[in-house]
Structure formats: structure tokens, C-alpha cells
Amino acid sequence: MEFPVISADKTHHVFEGTPIYDARFKNVREFHFPGLAAVSDDSGAYHIDFFGRPLYAERYEEVGDFFDSTAWVKTADGYFYIDENGGRINSEIYTRVTDFSNKIAAVYHSFCGATHITTAGEMLYNDWYYDVRPFDEGKALVRDDDGWFFINMGGERLEAAKAPADSIPYGTVRIAPRKNKIAELLSGQMYDAAVILVRHAEREPFFRGEPGVGKLVTVRGEKTAAAFGSILPKISAAYASPMPRCMRTAELIAGFMPEADSMLGEPSAFIFDNAKSQEFYQNNSTAKAVRSYIKGAKLPGQYPIEEGAGRLLSHLKSLCKEGVTLCVSHDLFTASFIGFVTGYSFEADWVDFMDGCILLRKGDVWRLVWREGEFILP
Secondary structure, eight states: OOOOEEOTTSSSEEETTEESSSOOOSEEEEEETTTEEEEEETTEEEEEOTTSOBSSSOOBSEEOOOBTTEEEEEETTEEEEEETTSOBSSSOOBSEEOOOBTTEEEEEETTTEEEEEETTSSBSSSOOBSEEOOOBTTEEEEEETTEEEEEETTOOEEEEOOOOSSOOOOOOOOOOOOOOOHHHHHHTOOOSEEEEEEEOOOBOOOOTTOOSTTOOBOHHHHHHHHHHHHTSOOEEEEEEOSSHHHHHHHHHHHSSOOEEOTTSSTTOTTBSOHHHHHHHHHSSOHHHHHHHHHTTOOOTTBOOHHHHHHHHHHHHHHHOOSEEEEEEEOHHHHHHHHHHHHOOOOSSOOOOTTOEEEEEEETTEEEEEETTEEEEEO
């Protein structure tokens, strides 16, 4: 596709020497697929289409070009990314960003560190570093406490490397992954029976517009799930969302094949119209949607949160017969359930892979244990 070009005075675009719209700007940059260009005028910086029309009403301090139908924009608070409709791809604010390339960008966060994200706005792998550089031929340069080295797209460590010759300032912040405390919390409890509800192990990354049904557990996720299972008490029964990544996670943790359970996913206790729900989440951030859901928002194809959480709680109780029962679900349902029961908003963080909660029954009393908190259940 041949795009219009920038005029000699850089105030508009022309095609075969003829202006393609009437507006004039202080500065314009080249058009990029899907036909959007960065411009600036007295109101600020933004993007326009071929007709010179603004893509959105907002104005920014700076904007980047569109790559992979995604562009960065800068406000007084920092950087974030928008899609081809002008909507944010996630709720994060970054201190440093790169353009997307092959649907991956390098980003720096003020208190988490540096990592890579996908066009869906989620982390490509589940780690933060002091520094990262863009991927090139399937590997990227990163820095942690041990120095510089390469990783692959699965986040696995490759060979050591020399410091890059670029002039980008080194990062000074890096948070370590949150330790999974479920086994530790369970070992300190008195109970007649328990249910462990967790999100599946690390999976292949999502990219915007792709269905998530076929995403499988990564090699690193399989190793972590098996290690997690080795420190838990013996699992007496195991259930999982029918999605392969959940079934595989439960199998690795429990040591035997779980029973597929549609109350944990496909569709789950929270969803009454799976098609509507899948269409919604294919084009919207799960974390952003769940945060609004916890506050009472209505979402396409989903029961009100109090009804969905009640349905899941009743189901989990019915599975809790004796010993320790394992249930593997998804972040959408795990976060919704925990958020409703505990009142936690998940504004500051999210449900990590294999993060979750414990339901304990002692006599007729039910409790939920999550992180360091305990909550009496109805």
C-alpha cells in the first residue's frame, strides 16, 4: 500500500503532489499502518487519519508512530500505549518505552524495573530486570544482579553478554517475583479439609486480537508447576478448567490427571454466555475489566460479581470432601473471586501464575486464606 508523503514544509501530507486534507499542523510525521500519522499543533500531539481527522479527543506531550497497530504516547505522568482506536492497551504508566517490533516492546516501570510486553499489554514472560533491550533474532539483552545476559522469548536465560555500547542510562530498580506462599500458608493451618484455588502455570503470551484458547503452558511453567506440587501436601482430588494449560498445570501439581470442570473455566461459574465473554476479552484487558467488575461493573456474558462469586464458592465447597483438593482456573476468575470475597481491588498488582487462595473447613466453619489475610466465609 502506497501512503501519502510529508509536504516540503512538514505541515501536512500530499499524494502525488496534492494535499490530501485541508488542515495544517506545526509538524507531521509519516503515515504508518493502518493509515495513521503523528502530528502536533497548538493543542498538543496526537494522531490523524488520511482525512486529517483526529483519531481521538485526547492531546499528549509527545506521541510515537504506529507499529504493529500500537503507538506510545507521553503525558506528564509518563508513557503508555494506545491501539489503532486510541484506547489504552493496559493501565500501566512507564518511564521509558520503545516502539513495538514483531508485536513486542521493551518498557521501564518506575518501581518494578524493566521487561518486555506484547501488543495485548501483558508481560511477555514473568520477570523484571534492571535493564532490557529490544529482541533481535529471537533473543534480547537484559541485566539483573548477575550482570548482562541474553534471554529467549520464553524468558529463559541464555549466554552471558557484554554491556551494550548504547548511551541509554542504566536502570536502578528491579523487583523480584513474588514468592508463592500457598504451601507455607497451608502448613500453618488447622483444618478438616482444604481447597487450593490457583491460576494456571506460566503460559505462552497473548497478543492483541488473538484468541487465548490455544495458549499452552511454557517449559518454564511446567518446571515451576512440578516444583510447586512437590512442596504441597498430598493432593486427594484435582479439578481444572478444561483448557489444556489448566489441565496440564493441575496434572503436574497433583501428579495425576485432573477432572475437567466447567465451573473453573469454559465457561466458569461467572459466565453465562461464553461467546460474548470471549469476544469481549479478545479485545479488552482482562486486568482492567476485572478491576471494574470487582467495583460492580456489568461485563458482557457475565453474571453480576456477587452471583458469580457465590456460584463458585458453593461449587468449591461441594468439591471439598477430605484432605486437600486442587482447583486450577484462570486469572479472570481467580481474581474476581478473591476480589469479591476480600475486597481487594487488584489496582496495584495482579494474580501471578499459580497464585491464588486456600479455602479451609474446620467443623462447620469455612475460611479463606489469601496472602497474609484470613476471611470467614458464609
